[in-house]
Amino acid sequence: ILIYLSVNPHIARENNSIALVLDRSGSMKEDGTNPEQPLTDAKSGATTFINTLSDIKDKVGVVSYSTTAVLNSTLSSSFTTVKASYASITAGGFTNTGSAIALASGELTTNGRTTAKKVIVLLSDGMPNVPSMTQAQATADALAKATLAKNAGQIIYSIGLGADAN
Secondary structure, eight states, X not given: OOOOOOOXXXXXXXXXXXXXXXXXXXXXXXXXXXXXXXXXXXXXXXXXXXXXXXXXXXXEEEEEESSSEEEEEEEESOHHHHHHTTTTOOOOSOBOHHHHHHHHHHHHHHHSOTTSEEEEEXXXXXXXXXXXXXXXXXXXXXXXXXXXXXXXTXXXXXXXXXXXXX
């Protein structure tokens, strides 16, 4: 039996520029250290998500963060390279969510396709904490950075990970 599928060319999916933001703070290993959990689940989820994307329609980049945020991969349609950019990250440090959102938003603004939907997907186990700020200040900073991203037309999805996600 042969089955043929065809796609209606008039139904097109939007282009996407997506920044995956992976929490690599110390608490991302509190559910287990061999392997580090929930960090291992975050990396696995990121890979599964990337595998659903189209290298023609989509670009994806990665920001990881703990006390500081790092741009692991600029926006790219080379998904193998993007996945390799976070494969070896380990957990440690604080949870500077505001810094990560600002870096991801900047990457989308600078390198996102102009016709693409701009999306931040944040994978974290919890509340921001920064050594130089109180809990309330770190939370306010993260919310302020998220508001700036929203005002720039970016969509943010936040995914809670781990047994004690907050």
